[in-house]
Amino acid sequence: MNARLYRSLYRIRRVEEEVARAYPTDAIKSPVHLSIGQEAVSVGVCEALRPTDIVFGTYRSHAMYLAKGGDLNAMVAEMYGKATGCARGKGGSMHLIDTDAGVMGTSAVVGTTIANAAGYAYALKTRRSDAVVVCFFGDGASEEGVFAETLNFASLKSLPVLFVCENNGYAIHTSQAKRQGRPDIAARAEAYGIPADRLDGSDVTGLLERTRTVLSGMRTLGGPHFFEVKTYRWREHVGPGRDFALGFRAESEAEPWVKNDPIPRLAALLPAAERAAIVQEVEAEVAAAFAFAEASPFPDPAELMIDIYQEAGNALACR
């Protein structure tokens, strides 16, 4: 299991580092919100999921998409705006989807997918499915009205949704303390009758184990569950760089998180040869994904008017 977790974390980290490296070339004309530092939340939770389970995320969802099994080539090509992208070059980094892998969408408008996840869970429940839906969102999203409305509905209808709040302490440059009267986000879920856990986002095995336990209960008994996972964003809110120089947070704040980074910690637990093999494979895969994106064509100009409506050719849109 350590090897699996290491592989998944290392792969996501390397993809995003490559995004950061390629970004200044302007080949990626899409706002990118990197999850570097937060990968363990997606990996710990998604490692416990089945392919038939569903995830919804935010504009910061490269980690979730990859951890859930989304196609790497299609994701990188999407950032490059290429026809081979997961949204055929029409969504960009903030609108990732891979329906085969159960990645049902990510939103650039804070909070919106929280309700979509609950609706999807309602559909699963009416079908007597034992699949579950996981919804990832930030601490800022918990301030939106849709968060409160959705918790109430999920509780009322006992929906199989696992809400995962990735609390990285900031919404853009504004700390949680400046935005919330009461910092305990999990307590808000509890107020709606939803059991909640307060978890450490650098403890990837702890997250995985807790998710497994919670999901087995949800699959048999139904009902929502809530995780508030403390984590830390290492890079700037949007873009490839660092933002400590802006002065809204001190670099020293990041130190314990960097020290606790699960990637080197897991690496240290693996035999050197096994680790080297993983590194080699991942590097080759990542390099191939970027080469694939570079080599892929841009969408045909006709694509501009395609898929506005379901109708073939979108005759309706052109009227």
Added chain:
Amino acid sequence: MPSPAVKPQRQAPKAPTERTLSFVDAVREAAELEMARDPNVLVFGLDVDDPKAIQGTTRGLVEKFGPERCFGTPLSEDAMTGAAIGMALAGLRPVHVHIRMDFLLLAMNQLLNVAAKSRYMYGGRVNVPLVVRAMIGKSWGQGAQHSQGLHGMFMHVPGIKVVAPATPYDAKGCLAAAIRDDNPVLYVEHRLLHFTKGPVPEAAYTVEPGKARITRRGADVTLVGISSMQVECLRAAAYLEAIGIDAEVIDPIWLSPLDMDTICESVERTGRLIVVDTAWTNCGAAAEITAQVAERLQGIRDLRLKRMGFAPTTCPTAPNLEDLFYPNARTVAAAARDLVEERACGWLPAERADLKSIEFKGPF
């Protein structure tokens, strides 16, 4: 299922042997037939399962299909719209009901940022087959926040269809078509139309998107009446007939996609157009239709154009002010005469008993 109404040059359905049904029962019957036909269809919204059952439009659905497929929701328009989208992504076909269109303003993010966008921004990987039923209130002091016609805001945005049936026949056929449509559809119901009656076939049928109906043939002026203003336009045509003006009346039925071919063909014949909406005119459906006619027919035909709708103010509650806020058959007829005679005639027909507007008694 072949529909009698999808043929080109749709005619008003007239079959004397057919049943007469109210608009309310037509809506209810369409929902019931579609729910019976497709187990994925479900109906929810505030109070859809309460004793009044949304004026009766959802009556009996919970008894017939159970509380999983017909349920009243918490007061959470935003999240319930988002949940409807999630259901649609999972393959259900939700119908979300709002007893006033004004309440859609709390659901705008999900409707316009998510429902209308998802198919396109996910490169065609998903559909959002969602129907949103929204009612426009009028009269008996509905006032500022229970009377708005906001359909123009939805026509503005690609990716969501808009339909505003004006007869029980279309109420049933359009709701069925909306439910079977793989795109999000805003289904606009006018509260006063709920009281109207008309022929409605018993079997299921659809009135498909993108085809208008000429509801009265005429040569002198084209009146396009949207939703409840369709009824006022037909009455206006009767007032005009009495003074020798022959109006053609068109019901666009679907506002997005709009059947501009039928409207332009008519205006090319008459040379005169009035679009009457149950909404404000600026940036609305009337503005859009008029602009498209002007774009298409400029240089081809000499044109006289006019838009009518809510007065450019907030809807008041005092009955005398409320009357001034709305166009009606007589003000439409007066405007049409001015257009035809190309002068301010200063004419307003005396109200005829047989052409009076529907009397609505409160409380809601």
